[in-house]
Amino acid sequence: MVVQAPVRVRLAPSPTGTLHIGTARTAVFNWLFARRHGGSFLLRIEDTDRERSRQEYTDNILEGLAWLGLDWDGDPVIQSARIEQHRAAIARLLASGHAYRCYATEAELTAMREQQAAANRAPRYDNRHRHLTHEQEQAFIAEGREAVVRFRIDDDAVIRWDDLVRGEMRWAGADLGGDMVIARRAPADRIGDPLYNLVVVVDDAAMAITHVIRGEDHIANTAKQLLLYEALGVPAPVFAHTPLILNKEGRKLSKRDGVTSISDFRAMGYDAAALANYMTLLGWSPPEGMGERFSLAEAAAVFDFERVNRAGARFDWDKLNWLNAQVLHDLAPAVLREKLLPLWQQKGWGASGPAADPAWQADLCTLLGPSLTLLADGVEQAEPFFERPLADSAAVGQLAAEGAGAALTAVAAALPDGPLAPDAARALLDGAATAAGVKKGVVMKSLRAALLGSLQGPDLLATWDLLHRIGEDAPRLAAAVQSSSRAE
Numbered sequence: 001m002v003v004q005a006p007v008r009v010r011l012a013p014s015p016t017g018t019l020h021i022g023t024a025r026t027a028v029f030n031w032l033f034a035r036r037h038g039g040s041f042l043l044r045i046e047d048t049d050r051e052r053s054r055q056e057y058t059d060n061i062l063e064g065l066a067w068l069g070l071d072w073d074g075d076p077v078i079q080s081a082r083i084e085q086h087r088a089a090i091a092r093l094l095a096s097g098h099a100y101r102c103y104a105t106e107a108e109l110t111a112m113r114e115q116q117a118a119a120n121r122a123p124r125y126d127n128r129h130r131h132l133t134h135e136q137e138q139a140f141i142a143e144g145r146e147a148v149v150r151f152r153i154d155d156d157a158v159i160r161w162d163d164l165v166r167g168e169m170r171w172a173g174a175d176l177g178g179d180m181v182i183a184r185r186a187p188a189d190r191i192g193d194p195l196y197n198l199v200v201v202v203d204d205a206a207m208a209i210t211h212v213i214r215g216e217d218h219i220a221n222t223a224k225q226l227l228l229y230e231a232l233g234v235p236a237p238v239f240a241h242t243p244l245i246l247n248k249e250g251r252k253l254s255k256r257d258g259v260t261s262i263s264d265f266r267a268m269g270y271d272a273a274a275l276a277n278y279m280t281l282l283g284w285s286p287p288e289g290m291g292e293r294f295s296l297a298e299a300a301a302v303f304d305f306e307r308v309n310r311a312g313a314r315f316d317w318d319k320l321n322w323l324n325a326q327v328l329h330d331l332a333p334a335v336l337r338e339k340l341l342p343l344w345q346q347k348g349w350g351a352s353g354p355a356a357d358p359a360w361q362a363d364l365c366t367l368l369g370p371s372l373t374l375l376a377d378g379v380e381q382a383e384p385f386f387e388r389p390l391a392d393s394a395a396v397g398q399l400a401a402e403g404a405g406a407a408l409t410a411v412a413a414a415l416p417d418g419p420l421a422p423d424a425a426r427a428l429l430d431g432a433a434t435a436a437g438v439k440k441g442v443v444m445k446s447l448r449a450a451l452l453g454s455l456q457g458p459d460l461l462a463t464w465d466l467l468h469r470i471g472e473d474a475p476r477l478a479a480a481v482q483s484s485s486r487a488e
């Protein structure tokens, strides 16, 4: 594919909700394309729906993009600040005859649609006010009617474009629902609030956007927008319509599918690199030999639309979890610690005392890292290192077993004051087994129950070493010895 430089693409989110996975995936494709071609990735906040737009959503969207590593160029364009340019474009279309005022009332339009439904026809505006005479307009105004502005869409218009994903696309003007409203109802001497299709075209042209990359749910809008480019006499960008993200059942992923906001994925403990990697795979196939794990920068080096599928992309939690686990397993302990520390601190852990030692925390990360799928697992699994655990029933059972108390008493008596080297620890366990007259396995299981309150957990000697270094093994052993003597 030959791409004309310089590439300028944009993401145009509406701040009427948090950053959705679909919008974020669109952002990923825009970003990859821009970076691949050394172009610009711009943002435009489409906040013209004044009732539903909120600053907190804009903040959430910008934060989410930044967290994912999708840096944008320049300040975001705020669409509502450009309303005069939008109105000026509508005025031009009115003056050139591409647009006109339509005075049909809501009641008349409803009656029209009911008739169409009764006759089994698709609902469309029947262009009834396209050719009003001056007298007819004056009569409507005298009645007190307000008008919308409509853009003429000729039934015999043929709209075609070469879509970077879908190839040649064709639409007939007759299939676009009749003349399109481009400004909301207002008194006839004014232009009401400009609407989506018009505004997008005016802004994309003003921002000199070269490629519009967005979800395939916008295909019909593209057909309408191409007519607007032509009428306004501005060159149209190239379009790429990306496949939708589907749920397990093959339907468009929606709020009902649970987690769909980037901030929710983040709160669940997904890593930004893994999520960005996963989103890149939602609709794009990496070239042979690249594998499925890569950074955004690696993908940007090879990204093109020839490898974007037309078919919808099914959301696959297992693959996302697999990628997330891979990313976490590869982190250096000190880096994993930096990611976990804020989560630990929310729990009040590791802020003071020996467990606040960065080296100790990094060693805890070395121990836990390989078993994490989500960052949040690093909170759950770290808990018994920061807080004394309550023994679960299996651990209580183990502590009540024959010889457990004697074995743990022997371990406790032999604890060194200084460091606990692995060889010394093993010898200590052997000695305790002999002293208590039990198998070494009983000593190990009892020790695990005493230290972690559970029979499950990470490597025992490494666990013990970490707890020993913060002086937590002795008190836990003492409590376990007491509990096993109560059981006798």
Ligand code: GLU
Residues within 6 Å of the ligand: 011, 012, 013, 014, 046, 200, 213, 214, 218
């Ligand atoms: N604000 C529109 C949306 O969120 C933008 C669509 C477009 O990219 O033109 O869907």
